[in-house]
Amino acid sequence: MIIEQANSGDFIELKNLWSAVFSEDPTFLEHFFSTRFAAHTIYVARIDDHIVSALHALACQYMQQGTIHPCSYIVGAATYASYRKQGIMGKLLAATQQAYTHPITLFPAVRPFYEANGYYTTSSVLSFPLEGCAALSPTLIPLDFQQLDSLYRNEHALHGCLLRDEEAWKFLTDGYQTLCVEDGYAFISEGKAVEACARTEKAARELVGILAASCITEVYTLDHSLIATMLDREKAVPIPMGMSTDITMHGVYIAEQY
Incomplete structure (x- = not known):
């Protein structure tokens, strides 16, 4: 298994993964991938040259005490069903955190999973x-x-x-x-x-x-x-x-x- 940044050629594979895991409304899917796709902020897990898991770490900012700071915001954290419970998403989260010096943020679907991977509820x-x-x-x-x-x-x-x-x-x-x-x-x-x-x-x-x-x-x-x-x-x-x-x-x- 290879954990790495995505590249522009992964567009279709990433879109298919999102659609399969989240059963997304096509209008939303087109909107997201036409406005938010940035390969250098996406981390993927490949097995046999195929993406089996990915997350999008959108470039973002937060305001605190009147000062604006950079952060990343994770969305679309997805793994194909046959590859789940193998620690892949945890490795993607770790790779994302290692890639940046600023905080990584998200809104959790499964809070205990992210707590186990070093995330804190802020408010x-x-x-x-x-x-x-x-x-x-x-x-x-x-x-x-x-x-x-x-x-x-x-x-x-x-x-x-x-x-x-x-x-x-x-x-x-x-x-x-x-x-x-x-x-x-x-x-x-x-x-x-x-x-x-x-x-x-x-x-x-x-x-x-x-x-x-x-x-x-x-x-x-x-x-x-x-x-x-x-x-x-x-x-x-x-x-x-x-x-x-x-x-x-x-x-x-x-x-x-x-």
């Missing part, structure tokens, strides 16, 4: 039930990349966050139902607001009200957020978020992104 959010919240119907508005990014950075100014470029925001707004009010937004998935940010008390009230009106059952938000102050903290449940190889990233918000 958590609180999940609040929306029982008894008054339903409101404020005017929804479209928010562009710059507005969403400004709200996101403001929300995470205290402890920091993984940064998102315009393409990352496009993946998120395409992948989640997005509700936006002036100075606030929420991403909706399976009846839950899995990310909610508000810059003002008015925006927080409007978001909570429209989520209640939309029959959303839970909202995930930071423990010190304006949204959290309007909900029942006694019923809040911590939800672990992303992970890093570097313990100094403690507190930095890492969510799923591409």
